[in-house]
Amino acid sequence: MPASPALQWGNVPVPYTALWTHERDNLRPQLRMERWNGQKLTMLCSGIEAPQGKPCFSMLHQERTRRVVREQLCQMCVRPMPADLVGFNQGQRLEGFPLLRDGLPMCPSCALEAFRACPGMARQADAGHLSIWRCYRGHWRTAPTIIRPVPVARGGVAAVNELLLATRQPVFSGPDLQLLQFTRITLDDLEALA
Numbered sequence: 001m002p003a004s005p006a007l008q009w010g011n012v013p014v015p016y017t018a019l020w021t022h023e024r025d026n027l028r029p030q031l032r033m034e035r036w037n038g039q040k041l042t043m044l045c046s047g048i049e050a051p052q053g054k055p056c057f058s059m060l061h062q063e064r065t066r067r068v069v070r071e072q073l074c075q076m077c078v079r080p081m082p083a084d085l086v087g088f089n090q091g092q093r094l095e096g097f098p099l100l101r102d103g104l105p106m107c108p109s110c111a112l113e114a115f116r117a118c119p120g121m122a123r124q125a126d127a128g129h130l131s132i133w134r135c136y137r138g139h140w141r142t143a144p145t146i147i148r149p150v151p152v153a154r155g156g157v158a159a160v161n162e163l164l165l166a167t168r169q170p171v172f173s174g175p176d177l178q179l180l181q182f183t184r185i186t187l188d189d190l191e192a193l194a
Contacts, residue, residue, distance in 0.1 A: 006077045007051055012117050014055040015075045017065040017104065019046070021053030029160045031171060034066070036144050041172045044147060044160065057120065060102060062173060068104060069175055072137060076110035081137045086111035086190060087179070088121065090129050094143055098133050098179045105135055105177070108193035115190070125187065132185050134193070139181035144172035 007014040028047030033040050046062045067073065072081045088103030088111070106114065111132075115121050124130035149164050150156030164171055185193075 007055070009055050012055075013076055013110075013113055014051075015057070015102075015114065016073070016078045017060050017068055017075045017102070018051075018055045018057055019059040019061045020051045020055050022050050023048050023052075023061060024056055024059060024157070025053075026050070027157060027159055029157070029163045031163065031167065036142055036172075036175055041144055042167070042169050043144070044163075044171050044173050057118070058102075060173075065104070065174065069142060069177065074107045074110050075104045076106050076114055079107070081105060082107055083137050084108065084193070085135050085137060086185075086193065087133045087135055087177070088115075089131050089133070090124060091131055094176075094178045098131065098182055099143065100133070100140075100177045100179065101174070105137070105140075108190065112190055112194040115187070132187065132190055133179060134183045134185045134189070135179050136181050140177040140179050142175035143178045144175040146170045147173045 007016055007018070023046060026048050030045040030047045031042050032045050034043045043066070044062050049061070049063065068075045073079065074081055085105035086108050087100045087105045089098055089100050092099040092101065121130055147164065149161035152158055
């Protein structure tokens with residue numbers, strides 16, 4: 001598959017994995033069987049790929065997220081990952097290891113650019129809730145997540161809820177990444193890496 005261009009909204013860099021308003025408003029959720037961790041899983045798909053309108057930074061485009069993970073691409077510049085990477089989370093762990101959901105591994109320079117452009121990450125850092133992880137390409141385990149309906153009033157999408165309620169098997173999103181080799185670093189460390 002050819003490389004995709006990095007996404008921008010004005011002068012703001014946008015993660016390739018972010019859902020955009022046009023995609024959110026025209027979502028056509030679908031299910032697709034995919035192989036992850038040696039198992040066939042029913043994965044949720046967005047059903048549309050058109051990064052137009054405004055980015056929804058807190059929502060992930062399912063297919064682009066899986067492409068980044070499967071092809072080991074930086075979620076910002078959409079280039080093959082270098083060996084030395086940086087990821088973010090808010091302290092989530094799985095079996096004691098850091099779990100990355102939306103702060104998937106990035107080139108150190110892209111991670112610094114993303115941090116500087118994102119007021120949400122700055123607020124999390126100021127509140128002591130942001131963890132910055134130095135990690136290494138391929139030193140993780142994929143962790144697909146079972147999804148359940150979320151009320152629309154709490155950010156859920158009606159079409160996704162209907163699809164989930166109509167199916168009888170578990171439906172997965174992600175996958176998240178469980179880091180296996182990592183070091184927690186500071187913002188100063190990130191600036192030095194970049």
